[in-house]
Amino acid sequence: MILDGKCPTGPIEKTWDKHRFDLKLVNPANKRKYKVIVVGTGLAGGAAAASLGELGYQVEAFCYQDSPRRAHSIAAQGGINAAKAYPNDGDSIYRLFYDTIKGGDFRAREADVWRLAQVSNNIIDQCVAQGVPFARDYAGYLDNRSFGGAQVSRTFYARGQTGQQLLLGAYSALSRQIKAGTVKMYPRREMLDLVVVDGVAKGITVRNLITGELESYAADAVCLATGGYVNVFYLSTNAMGCSVTANWKAYRKGAFFANPCYTQIHPTCIPQAGDYQSKLTLMSESLRNDGRCWVPKKKEDLAKHPDQIPEEDRDYYLERKYPSFGNLAPRDIASRAAKEQCDDGRGVGPGGRGVYLDFSTSIGRVGENTIKERYGNLFEMYEKITDENAYKRPMRIYPAPHYAMGGLWVDYNLMSNIPGLFVLGEANFSVHGANRLGASALMQGLADGYFVIPYTIGGYLAGVKPGTVGTDNPEFKKSVEDVVSYRDKLLSVNGKKTVSEFMREVGHLMWENCGMARSKESLTDNLKKIPALKEEFWKNVKVTGTGAELNQDLENAGRTADFLEFAELLCTDALHREESCGGHFRVEHQTSDGEAMRDDENFCYVGAWEFKGDGKDPELHKEPLRFENVHLAVRSYK
Amino acid sequence: MSEHKTMTLTLNVWRQKGPNAPGKFETYTAKGITEHHSFLEMIDVVNEDLIKAGKDPIVFDHDCREGICGMCSQVINGVPHGGQERTTVCQLHMRKFKDGDTIYIEPWRAAAFPILKDLIVDRSAYDTITQAGGYTSCHTGGVPDGNALLVPKGVADYAMDAAECIGCGACAAGCPNSSAMLFTSAKVAQLAVLPQGQAEAKKRVTSMVDAMQECGFGNCSNHYECQAVCPKGINVKFIAKLNREYLKAQF
Ligand SMILES: Cc1cc2nc3c(=O)[nH]c(=O)nc-3n(C[C@H](O)[C@H](O)[C@H](O)COP(=O)(O)OP(=O)(O)OC[C@H]3O[C@@H](n4cnc5c(N)ncnc54)[C@H](O)[C@@H]3O)c2cc1C
Ligand code: SF4
Ligand code: FES
Numbered sequence: 001m002i003l004d005g006k007c008p009t010g011p012i013e014k015t016w017d018k019h020r021f022d023l024k025l026v027n028p029a030n031k032r033k034y035k036v037i038v039v040g041t042g043l044a045g046g047a048a049a050a051s052l053g054e055l056g057y058q059v060e061a062f063c064y065q066d067s068p069r070r071a072h073s074i075a076a077q078g079g080i081n082a083a084k085a086y087p088n089d090g091d092s093i094y095r096l097f098y099d100t101i102k103g104g105d106f107r108a109r110e111a112d113v114w115r116l117a118q119v120s121n122n123i124i125d126q127c128v129a130q131g132v133p134f135a136r137d138y139a140g141y142l143d144n145r146s147f148g149g150a151q152v153s154r155t156f157y158a159r160g161q162t163g164q165q166l167l168l169g170a171y172s173a174l175s176r177q178i179k180a181g182t183v184k185m186y187p188r189r190e191m192l193d194l195v196v197v198d199g200v201a202k203g204i205t206v207r208n209l210i211t212g213e214l215e216s217y218a219a220d221a222v223c224l225a226t227g228g229y230v231n232v233f234y235l236s237t238n239a240m241g242c243s244v245t246a247n248w249k250a251y252r253k254g255a256f257f258a259n260p261c262y263t264q265i266h267p268t269c270i271p272q273a274g275d276y277q278s279k280l281t282l283m284s285e286s287l288r289n290d291g292r293c294w295v296p297k298k299k300e301d302l303a304k305h306p307d308q309i310p311e312e313d314r315d316y317y318l319e320r321k322y323p324s325f326g327n328l329a330p331r332d333i334a335s336r337a338a339k340e341q342c343d344d345g346r347g348v349g350p351g352g353r354g355v356y357l358d359f360s361t362s363i364g365r366v367g368e369n370t371i372k373e374r375y376g377n378l379f380e381m382y383e384k385i386t387d388e389n390a391y392k393r394p395m396r397i398y399p400a401p402h403y404a405m406g407g408l409w410v411d412y413n414l415m416s417n418i419p420g421l422f423v424l425g426e427a428n429f430s431v432h433g434a435n436r437l438g439a440s441a442l443m444q445g446l447a448d449g450y451f452v453i454p455y456t457i458g459g460y461l462a463g464v465k466p467g468t469v470g471t472d473n474p475e476f477k478k479s480v481e482d483v484v485s486y487r488d489k490l491l492s493v494n495g496k497k498t499v500s501e502f503m504r505e506v507g508h509l510m511w512e513n514c515g516m517a518r519s520k521e522s523l524t525d526n527l528k529k530i531p532a533l534k535e536e537f538w539k540n541v542k543v544t545g546t547g548a549e550l551n552q553d554l555e556n557a558g559r560t561a562d563f564l565e566f567a568e569l570l571c572t573d574a575l576h577r578e579e580s581c582g583g584h585f586r587v588e589h590q591t592s593d594g595e596a597m598r599d600d601e602n603f604c605y606v607g608a609w610e611f612k613g614d615g616k617d618p619e620l621h622k623e624p625l626r627f628e629n630v631h632l633a634v635r636s637y638k
Numbered sequence: 639m640s641e642h643k644t645m646t647l648t649l650n651v652w653r654q655k656g657p658n659a660p661g662k663f664e665t666y667t668a669k670g671i672t673e674h675h676s677f678l679e680m681i682d683v684v685n686e687d688l689i690k691a692g693k694d695p696i697v698f699d700h701d702c703r704e705g706i707c708g709m710c711s712q713v714i715n716g717v718p719h720g721g722q723e724r725t726t727v728c729q730l731h732m733r734k735f736k737d738g739d740t741i742y743i744e745p746w747r748a749a750a751f752p753i754l755k756d757l758i759v760d761r762s763a764y765d766t767i768t769q770a771g772g773y774t775s776c777h778t779g780g781v782p783d784g785n786a787l788l789v790p791k792g793v794a795d796y797a798m799d800a801a802e803c804i805g806c807g808a809c810a811a812g813c814p815n816s817s818a819m820l821f822t823s824a825k826v827a828q829l830a831v832l833p834q835g836q837a838e839a840k841k842r843v844t845s846m847v848d849a850m851q852e853c854g855f856g857n858c859s860n861h862y863e864c865q866a867v868c869p870k871g872i873n874v875k876f877i878a879k880l881n882r883e884y885l886k887a888q889f
Contacts, residue, residue: 051778066699067765069805070707086785122779129781131774131834133789133797140788158798164706165801172773179769187762210754239701273674278682279703381705384729387673450778498689500682544689549656550755552697553689 003256003608003623006411007111012629013093016115019412020455024462031056033466035219036457037204038062039191039246042071043163043442044425045225046170047449053182054173055454060217061174062189062206064241069171072227072239073445076163077284077378079145079155080442082120087144091152093117100440101630103149103330104405104433105582105598107262107606110629111412112430119451120443124156126450130169134158145374146289147438149330149637155439160284160377166442170449189215190555192486193479194222194250194421201421202469205479207487209555212548214480216471220464221420221457224250225449228404228426230263232563232570233515234507236401237269237282243559244566247408247427255416256608256621258409258429260566261574264436264583265516266402267293267334270385270395271354280400281385283357283378285438288327290362290371291395293318293338295346295355302348306356306394317341317355325637332435332583332596333637335399339516340594342398349396358394399516403441405432405583406573409608409623413456414448417608420464422457424448429606434582487547490557495540499557502537506530506560506567514571519587523575527568534564569609569618576620579603600632645671645737649684651696652744653756661753663742673733677720678703678710680732681743698757705729705869708804711811712757713744718808718867726806726869746811750818750854761807763853764821770849771842772825774834787833800828802870809864809872815856820864822850823880824872830883840887847884 008015008022026034038049038061046068049061063071085091096117101108124142128134134156135143144153158165177183186206193205195216203218226246230236251257268283294314296302301309317337322329329337338355341347348354363371368391372379379390386396407429414422414430425445432440509529513522537560545551580589580596581603589597606623647668654661668684675683678700685695701709710727714720720730735741743757751759789797801824809820826843829835835842858877865874 047778054778065701065707065709066761067708067805069765069768070701070709072702072707074707074804075702075704084784124784125781126776126778128784128787129774129776129834131797131829131832133794133801133828133832134784136789136791136794138791140790140794142784158801161706161802164804165798168801172768173776173778175765175769176773176775178765185765187765239707240703241701274672276672276675276679276683278676278679281704380724381729384705384725384731385676387731387733454778496690498686500686542689542692544692545694550697550758553695 001621003409003606003621004411005109005623006413007109008412012110012114015111016118023455023459026458026462028056032058034058034461035060035467037217037219037222038225039204039223040071040225040227040425040427041068041174042073042225042227042425043167043170043445044449045223046071046167046174047446048223048225048424048453049183050170050173050177051450051454052457053177053180056182059177059183060186060219061183062186062191064188064190064209066187068174068185068187069168071167072242073167073442074164075239076442077160077282078147078286079157079162079439080123080166081147081154081439082124082156082443083117083154084121084124086142087153089152091154095152096120096154098630099150100431100437101433102635103435103437105435105596105635106433106600106604106627106632107581107625108431108433109625110627115452116431116444116447119447122451123443123446127166127169130172132158132165132169145286146328148285148288148328148334149437155286157286160375163442166446170446191226191246192249192483192558194253195475195479196253196418197469197473197475200419202473203471203476205476205483210550212546212551214483216476216480218469218471218473218476220461220466221422223422223424223453224408224427225424226427229566230401230404232507232567233401233510234503235272235277235280237266237280240279243562245559245562248562248566250408250416250421252611253418254611255418255421256409256610257406257569258606258608259406259573260570260609261577261584262405262434262582263401264331264403264405265335265399267331267338267399268357268397269400270382271349271398273350281381282400282402283382283395283397285331287357287375287378290374291357291359292316292327292361293355293357295341295348299345302346315346322637329637330435330437335516336585338399354396354398356394357397359390360394363391401511403436405429405434405436409606413459414453415456415460420460422453424453434584487554490541490543490554490561491547493538493541493543495542497540498542499553499560502533502541503556503560503563505533506564509533510567510570514574517585517587518574520575523571526571527575530564530568530571537561537564572618573607573609577603577607604632643672645732645735647671647735647738648740650740650742653696654753655755657752657754671732673731675732676703676728677714677730677732678728696757697755700728703728706804708806711746711759711806711808713746713811715742718746718811719869724869724871746807748810748816750810750816751807763855764805764807764818766853767818767822767846767849768825771838771845774829775838789832793831797828797832799873800824800876803872804870806869808867808869810855812863812867813856814861814863815859817858817864818850818853818855819858819877819880820868820872820874822846823876826883827876827879830879839883843880843883844887
């Protein structure tokens with residue numbers, strides 16, 4: 001099937017305004033007759049639930065944590081982009097649009113990206129009105145910093161806790177609506193199935209994580225804003241509870257999964273210290289404003305204290321390879337460059353898997369206090385984990401799985417191929433193409449939640465009669481029965497290996513064979529090993545306790561089972577995409593100097609996969625991408 | 639860094655099957671722990687052993703494991719978050735302990751935070767306090783340009799110092815009166831100094847303080863235990879600010 005993103009046509013700068021005008025409206029009195037479910041209350045879901053509630057819809061919102069304030073958006077450190085052009089450095093909506101298309105290696109839709117750039121400015125205003133304490137200068141004006149892949153300063157920030165402050169802004173707006181009674185909040189619930197009635201999304205089945213009870217909720221539309229899936233690599237910068245489960249259950253009910261192989265490996269994370277480790281910690285990209293990446297030129301210097309390695313024996317490899325962007329090269333490029341140095345035997349620290357991020361030049365220029373003011377909390381976090389003081393000794397960093405560009409397929413209205421199912425934030429595939437630029441995910445989450453879904457959902461609901469399906473519909477009962485038998489199956493295996501042993505194994509296979517470099521051979525290998533691991537899981541996993549209680553082992557088992565299935569799809573997508581683009585690097589497709597080589601003739605499309613049943617191959621659908629405003633070109637940051 | 643030294647520790651962990659079930663300390667041994675393990679990774683190790691032995695693992699709240707979500711919540715040797723300055727449980731590392739140590743691990747203890755199971759408590763009271771007024775009543779859209787309201791750096795920094803609160807609940811858990819003043823005051827102070835928040839300042843402080851009392855938190859009698867255990871270093875000066883705002887709101 002050729003998919004249609006239903007993008008508006010005509011001059012790009014008019015597309016969103018025209019589309020917004022053309023969308024049908026639900027009149028204010030009728031809005032309260034419609035019920036909308038929002039799963040996930042991170043930036044995307046929190047902003048959506050608050051805005052939809054305020055418009056008058058009856059909203060029911062869900063999250064797995066004990067409070068909507070704890071979604072993993074909270075962990076974003078560096079900042080959020082907007083095309084305000086306050087620094088007068090040549091920024092514009094067009095430039096943000098252009099940088100995002102190019103940064104994504106020409107694998108995103110132009111119209112969606114344009115809209116994102118256009119509403120970016122509204123987001124900053126909205127957050128300021130909520131009381132988000134963005135960094136300001138002494139005169140009181142908003143301050144900016146730079147992020148990778150851009151030559152302008154367009155990133156707004158709140159110390160090293162931008163995501164926290166933006167999420168608390170959305171949480172405060174949500175709290176106001178909860179108080180007003182327009183949003184009903186259900187925390188500690190995990191969505192375990194999407195209920196589809198006659199081909200239309202009409203509700204969800206969730207597990208109450210405290211009591212273990214399964215609950216049904218019906219609505220006129222369902223929005224998923226359940227975040228990203230890079231925990232498929234086991235160790236990542238995501239939170240322990242982040243999973244593919246909500247997306248995966250929707251996929252199994254017919255929603256297409258787009259570009260699962262586009263995963264982002266972030267260049268600056270604290271290297272892994274041991275096998276027991278449960279997660280990796282990011283050191284914000286903003287550090288590359290003031291930190292310089294280097295490794296020793298000579299292998300015999302590796303064991304030396306970095307201070308003892310003279311300037312001329314250091315290889316500032318990013319500055320050498322990409323003189324015009326230097327340390328601010330985009331993430332995919334910076335990550336591969338770090339891997340290259342380590343593969344070449346010049347990595348530092350335990351196992352030779354690390355490069356230096358050195359602040360001494362900047363400390364010399366602006367002083368330790370200024371650096372402390374800019375990144376104090378990051379240096380503190382680094383010290384807590386590594387017991388090293390980065391003011392005195394360069395940080396050691398290494399790339400780690402961080403972000404999912406892929407996600408459920410959506411059209412321009414953020415609606416999936418299942419009518420009534422909308423997907424927001426990191427959970428969808430829409431704007432970042434094959435590589436996301438720093439500070440653009442927060443922007444996307446809030447754009448989707450505050451400024452896109454409130455309009456586009458109205459266009460859908462205006463054509464739907466409210467309240468036609470309730471939880472008494474047989475599909476709800478069937479869904480609960482399916483979830484119960486799946487749960488009981490997990491509990492009854494009673495094997496010998498723990499859930500986390502399986503998760504570590506699948507993560508290891510994904511990192512080694514489908515991480516920063518992928519090949520036909522490594523992917524084929526994974527496509528044998530992962531199904532075998534899945535089979536072993538269902539024969540030999542040990543899950544303790546029962547279904548009718550708070551049972552974290554069972555929660556993890558369910559998430560791991562979904563990751564095992566999803567890992568296979570991710571590898572299938574990576575194998576089919578015979579090109580390198582952005583975060584997807586196929587070693588067979590590279591230039592003589594090791595840069596990614598796209599194949600626009602054959603792969604300039606979104607690859608969206610349809611579930612065909614267990615044991616059957618998924619079917620690939622394509623949505624061709626057209627570039628009318630930014631010309632397809634080799635991405636260069638040299 | 640010494641890589642190979644490992645520690646063995648004795649853990650006394652509060653186990654409680656449900657909100658109304660009786661609870662008690664159970665003793666476990668954590669083996670093979672290195673100085674690089676985080677505190678929660680140490681419990682992971684114990685849990686793996688329990689699962690393999692067919693026993694129920696210790697349940698505890700956690701998510702980000704990087705000190706920002708506010709989910710983790712354990713009282714370690716009598717101190718919420720374990721007593722390392724400005725550090726959540728998940729950021730606490732085993733290099734702060736030594737081989738042979740005995741460690742007591744308990745949930746938050748406060749009437750307004752009922753225990754759900756083992757180390758997990760119900761902290762929804764903090765959401766209730768926020769819902770009472772921890773916001774500015776702006777609508778989505780229709781707000782002025784971000785630079786239309788100037789906020790001098792000093793004011794922005796003060797607001798940010800207060801806004802760093804992660805809503806973990808340690809302040810109430812550490813307070814002899816189980817007071818939620820530090821948490822409440824942080825939000826009140828942040829919004830009271832920002833021009834965006836001033837229009838509703840009086841209503842906000844009154845409603846939030848009322849909600850705090852209705853939730854069953856005690857009063858503040860200046861013990862300052864809250865600041866001592868707060869993993870984000872939220873300063874008690876915000877409580878003084880709340881008190882001033884509260885007084886102002888009475889007239
Ligand atoms: C460490 C880190 C730093 C980052 N820094 C930046 C940055 O500086 N700038 C930037 O732009 N981006 C950054 N990002 C990326 C950005 O933070 C995320 O992409 C973005 O916040 C995702 O928002 P979201 O609303 O889509 O998902 P999330 O915030 O992850 O929210 C997901 C929600 O879904 C819920 N949920 C998930 N599954 C289920 C289920 N099955 N049932 C019920 N509920 C469920 C969760 O409870 C949660 O409420 C960073 C990411 C990380 C990990
Ligand atoms: S004030 Fe400190 S201790 Fe209290 S909830 Fe906030 S971060 Fe936690
Ligand atoms: S787990 Fe998030 S703060 Fe500790």
